Amino acid sequence: MRDAFHEDLDTITDQLVEMTRLAGSAMARATTALIDADVHLAESVIAADDELDAIREKLDALSIDLLARQQPVATDLRIVVTSMRMSSDLERMGDLARHVAKVARLRYPEKAIPAALVGQVVEMGQVAERIVAKAGSVIASKDTEAALQLEREDDDMDELHRRLFAALLAERGVYEPETIVDLTLLGRYYERFADHAVSVARRVVFLVTGEFQREELDHESVEDDREARLLG
């Protein structure tokens, strides 16, 4: 039998996994809305973000309540605090999916993505889906080996992002300024989505291995690593 405290922790874990599912679904549908210029799908992604926000609010309320009632220390305290940070990452991932959907809505009935760049955006969407699904598995399994796989997905996102910029800059005079603006922002949304997924996985690793403070440094370093490779 689990005690009430650990049952609450299980609930938190389940809800975090559910948040990864919702964020992944949102990003997948946002990408489709973008490619197909499907404004109804875009609207549904934008509206559905409320659900993710609501789960995050409930999770945070539960965590605060746990802190007040159970006054956990040591590992249990770290789990609760880290869970609040994971829910923050996941809520932000939902925001980023919504941003992608808003670009689709803004340009409707036009397509925001020129035909020559559709393949790259589709691939970024696929990597985003994979990385958040893996983040969900890591939260559920606490498997630190699986957590490392997210770094590879993140490398793939880097590579796609670099190729997208290269394509935008290589074709001088081909793309309208609006297209360059849209693709620059979209590239950043997909990149940050992957960053937050890696951050979630690293938080799990550091919970398991007990190195608490490192997670923040490493969240930072996700972006630093990428910048170094992208901007050289």
Place this chain on the structure above:
Amino acid sequence: MRDAFHEDLDTITDQLVEMTRLAGSAMARATTALIDADVHLAESVIAADDELDAIREKLDALSIDLLARQQPVATDLRIVVTSMRMSSDLERMGDLARHVAKVARLRYPEKAIPAALVGQVVEMGQVAERIVAKAGSVIASKDTEAALQLEREDDDMDELHRRLFAALLAERGVYEPETIVDLTLLGRYYERFADHAVSVARRVVFLVTGEFQREELDHESVEDDREARLLG
């Protein structure tokens, strides 16, 4: 006499104010580095971000320690948890200043900003400085009236951001794709910097007025409000 717990809370408040000072200084210097194509200044901004990260780490360690040792409930618990969120906002603001500095470094010895757009970027830098200074005052004073003033600064940032996009898009064929990419990212860095400052101020307001959960929704709404106005 303050007890040990409240002395620790005072320390946290002081350090949060110090973080606003460092973030403001970083953004001011990053803007100068960008306008002047001053690579040494840009490097110093990039290096100085470690200091902000270190304060955030120490603050979080102190907060966790407070939770474990003092096991605060009710208002005291909310203050500690909210402080952790404010330090996260402020650390992120430092990251955004560093991003601005990195654009300056990337384009050196060229200037990233065309002469026609310098005035607008300078103004965004000035608003960023003002808004973070006001966030510092609000943290120190807990003055909810002063907190509302940040919303007006944020409106000014919106307006500047909208004008920057309009200028970029109006001048077809004038700006190189690199310039459009840089300005799109820079616009987003300044905008997010202001968002996080507003978020800090709103967290103080909700601590004072006791509406705890609203802060998250409202952090979200900073970006939503802006998007609605920018993108229509």
